[in-house]
Amino acid sequence: MTTRDDTILVGTPDFKAHAHARYAELRARGPIHRVRSADGSAVWLVVEYELGREALAHPKLSKDPEPFAERLRAAGQHIMLAGSGFGGNMLTADPPEHTRLRRLVSKAFTAGAAERLAPRIEQLSHTLLDAVAPAGQADLVAAFTRPLPMAVICELLGVPGERRADLQRWTREGMSNPSAEQRAALLSLNSYLRGLLDDKRRTPTGDLLSQLIRVHDDDHGRLSDTELLGTAVLLVVAGHETTVNLLGNALAALLDHPEQAARLTARPDLIPAAVEEFLRYDAPVETTPARFATEDLTLGGQRIKAGQAVAVALTSAGRDTLPPDESCRLDVTRAEPRHLAFGHGVHYCLGAPLARIEAAAGLRVLLSRLPDLAWADPSAQVRWLPAGITRGPVALPVRFTAATA
Ligand code: HEM
Structure with missing residues (x-):
């Protein structure tokens, strides 16, 4: 049975704290539900894997929010525009614009290009862990999971080191639930990147942003000013916050599963396959940005009216690919776990090869450098970031055997 329950609030701190139990309840009741996100926006939420795939590739569900923007803003609904802070990019475009925008950067994100970055990612991981290894304790979010992806994407794009702390703050606040601070953070990010693009136009530096400027300047028809900035902002946000989580x-x-950690420490060759299990077990993009029905349609037996928003709960879909008792069990040796963590269809994550390499290299170095890793306080509950779309811990306070100099 599909629920039409406007009291279900997805993305609130309470929902986040019990997300897997709440999604299991929703899946038991049906594949698609009318819910509200944390800002009050009404959305049809798909919670099952197969229907999720169908929705993500549905030809009548558009990623372009502009035709619906006025009505949503008038209703005070912002989060479903997800992308209003960084418009003019592939994530909020339908083909053929989508195809053109994606093609311009896709070469930089192939599996081969990602493989070539692995040694540098390992080096960056060692540098970060050098700073905490002697202490025997750390918050691994502050010390490792947040700075590593920021360093990687900044090196790729050509963002100078001294502004990375600001970029980390702006992306974290920019992905939070809508508020004055969230909008201010996205504006700061936009204005910083606009200035950086101007600098690189005057002095090209051979990085990805300089290449995009060349495409823009050499051939005006292919990349407008808005698209150039929108693509830069998208790559910083999508290339960072998701991998952090x-x-x-x-x-x-x-x-939470020390016996599984011990297996990976003993057999680091298992880590790349284990990354797929982590993506299934707790997907870092909890719900996709909304898609909008371009005409009336039926999804999972439910009538969706033209203009209504549909999102897919990817964190839920990963727990729908196995029987319930099995799906909540972490198994780092599971053969080919199925998930939708990188989406599906033409918007399938452009950075998936990079994210996989980054996670595997980061985990390999971390498990080798911090032996006997354990929660600092085993009775403490994980606090989840107050973010509408992404899912990740606020902090990871841990202890481990300190490395002697
Ligand atoms: C674990 C890390 C990551 C996860 C879980 C993730 C997840 C996703 C998902 C679910 C989508 C599709 C959204 C939708 O259909 O509405 C997406 C799209 C995208 N991702 Fe990722 N992503 C990750 C890392 C990255 C990285 C490292 C980059 C690199 C820059 C990146 C760039 C993009 C871009 C540009 C898109 C838009 C693709 C399009 O619209 O054609 N992502 N990602």
Whole structure:
């Protein structure tokens, strides 16, 4: 039975604290439910794997919020525009614009390009862990899972080191539930990147942003000013916050399952396959940004009216690919776990090869450097970030055997 229950609030701190139990209840009642997100926006939420795939590739569900923006704003609903802070990019475009925007950057994100970054990612991981290894304790979010993906995406794009702390703050606040601070953070990020693009136009530096500027300047028809900035903002946000949460959720899962952590420490060759299990077990993008029905349609037996928003709960879909008792069990040796953590269809994550390499390299170095990793306070509950779309821990306070100099 599908629920039409406007009292279900997805993305609130209470829902986040019990997300897997809440999604299990919803799945038991049906594949799609009318819910409200934390800002009060009404949305049809798909909670099952197969229907999730169908929704993500549905030809009548558009990613472009602009035709619906005025009505949503008038109703005070912002979060479902997800992307209003960084418009003019592939994530909020339908083909053929989507195809054109994606093609311009896809070469930089192939599996081969990601593989070539692995040694540098390991080096960056060692540098971060050098700073905490002698202490015997740390918050791994502050010390590792947050700075590592920021360093990688900034090196790729060509963002100078001294502004990375600001970028981390702006992306974290920008992905929070809507508020004055959240909007201010996205504006700061936009204005910083606009200035950086101007600098790189004057002095090209051979990185991805400089290449995008060349595409824009050499051939005006292919990338407008708005699209250039929108793509830069998207790559910083999508290339950072998500990977922070993949590493964070993987470590939270391993800290809750020390016997699984011990297996990976003993057999680091298992880590790349284990990353797929982490993506299934606790997907870092909890719900996709909304899609909008371009005409009346039926999904999972439910009538969706033209203009209504549909999102897919990817964190729920990963727990729907196995029988209920099995799906809540972490097994780092599971053969080919199925999940929708990177989406599906033409918007399938552009950065998936990079995210996989980054998570595997980061975990490999961390497990080798911090032996006997354990929660600092085993009775403390994980606090989840107050973010509408992403899912990850606020902090990972841990203790471990300190390395002697
Ligand atoms: C664990 C890490 C990551 C996860 C879980 C993730 C997840 C996703 C998902 C679910 C989508 C599809 C959203 C939708 O259909 O509405 C997406 C799209 C996208 N991701 Fe990722 N992502 C990750 C890392 C990255 C990285 C490292 C980059 C690199 C820059 C990146 C860039 C993008 C871009 C550009 C899109 C838009 C693709 C399009 O619209 O065609 N992501 N990602």
